[in-house]
Amino acid sequence: MAPIGVQAIYHNDKELGSAEIAASLGIPYIHSTAATSSIEEVASANGSGHRWFQLYWPKDNELTKSLLSRAKENGYEVLVVTLDTWTLAWRPSDLDNGYVPFMKGVGTQNGFSDPVFQEKYRRTAGKEIEDDVVAASSAWNADLFSSQGDRHTWEDIAFLRNHWDGPIVLKGIQHVDDALMAVRSGVQGIVVSNHGGRQVDGAIASLEVLPEIVDAVGDKLAVLFDSGIRTGSDIVKALCLGAKAVLVGRPWVYGLGIAGKKGAQDVLLGLLADLDLTLGLAGLQGVQDCKRAVLRKVAYGGDVHSAY
Numbered sequence: 001m002a003p004i005g006v007q008a009i010y011h012n013d014k015e016l017g018s019a020e021i022a023a024s025l026g027i028p029y030i031h032s033t034a035a036t037s038s039i040e041e042v043a044s045a046n047g048s049g050h051r052w053f054q055l056y057w058p059k060d061n062e063l064t065k066s067l068l069s070r071a072k073e074n075g076y077e078v079l080v081v082t083l084d085t086w087t088l089a090w091r092p093s094d095l096d097n098g099y100v101p102f103m104k105g106v107g108t109q110n111g112f113s114d115p116v117f118q119e120k121y122r123r124t125a126g127k128e129i130e131d132d133v134v135a136a137s138s139a140w141n142a143d144l145f146s147s148q149g150d151r152h153t154w155e156d157i158a159f160l161r162n163h164w165d166g167p168i169v170l171k172g173i174q175h176v177d178d179a180l181m182a183v184r185s186g187v188q189g190i191v192v193s194n195h196g197g198r199q200v201d202g203a204i205a206s207l208e209v210l211p212e213i214v215d216a217v218g219d220k221l222a223v224l225f226d227s228g229i230r231t232g233s234d235i236v237k238a239l240c241l242g243a244k245a246v247l248v249g250r251p252w253v254y255g256l257g258i259a260g261k262k263g264a265q266d267v268l269l270g271l272l273a274d275l276d277l278t279l280g281l282a283g284l285q286g287v288q289d290c291k292r293a294v295l296r297k298v299a300y301g302g303d304v305h306s307a308y
């Protein structure tokens with residue numbers, strides 16, 4: 001389950017419901033930094049399930065260390081570092097709707113529950129978070145998303161390696177050069193992703209670059225894939241092109257919005273059933289049989305390919 005922030009706006013079941021059903025289906029759950037539930041609450045809802053932590057990487061190293069140690073203490077196995085959203089994109093429909101939950105203390109729960117952030121806010125603002133939620137939200141967001149000041153560089157990955165002893169996966173890779181940088185930085189995986197097309201208008205489809213990235217680095221780290229998985233055959237295509245696994249975002253979030261955790265669960269069960277049937281109908285015994293020879297790229301009239 002791809003990391004999805006601010007789930008309370010879809011349903012009261014929010015991240016706790018999603019993390020619970022992930023465990024019951026045996027699907028790893030990726031907890032977003034921008035969540036409406038804390039690291040600890042999600043861990044308890046996920047129980048004995050597999051959970052990963054997605055980092056929107058704060059500028060403040062003490063804050064980063066605190067988030068990583070909370071994740072580690074609470075059984076998160078993999079660190080997913082999102083690279084493509086160091087600041088939020090220009091999103092006209094959000095602006096039209098005045099949709100900025102982060103500025104109202106919604107989606108800031110990992111920060112507000114963090115002892116290092118609490119102490120820092122007390123020291124710099126001279127008040128408690130509850131005294132001024134809007135100002136506290138601004139302070140937390142400035143650390144996570146502000147374009148002001150120095151941002152992290154490839155060299156900084158060493159800092160994460162020093163403070164996280166499990167696998168690290170970089171999310172938001174769309175170019176072979178960056179995939180090669182990921183290998184050099186010593187991480188264990190990447191997610192080929194364009195953030196569901198939500199960051200750069202006109203960004204190429206991530207499926208377009210998946211094969212060349214797999215060819216360049218697939219034997220050196222685990223290549224995962226997301227952005228646009230909707231059906232069983234979408235999953236088969238991504239696996240055949242060399243992805244080790246796929247992440248799914250909007251489909252189960254729509255289910256969550258319609259019918260809470262039961263809705264999210266039904267969507268995922270449907271997707272798994274579709275995958276099973278598609279594998280069988282394609283004559284494949286299981287995901288291990290997914291390879292390129294299974295696919296044929298057919299150029300239909302009107303197709304436009306990114307040739308450069």
Ligand SMILES: Cc1cc2nc3c(=O)[nH]c(=O)nc-3n(C[C@H](O)[C@H](O)[C@H](O)COP(=O)(O)O)c2cc1C
Binds near residue numbers: 195251
């Ligand atoms: C509503 C919404 C919230 C998201 N929140 C996060 C987030 O907090 N962290 C993150 O790394 N990616 C986030 N993403 C991106 C997803 O993890 C994922 O890359 C994308 O949704 C995959 O595409 P799909 O929705 O087509 O499956 C979000 C996407 C959506 C639609």
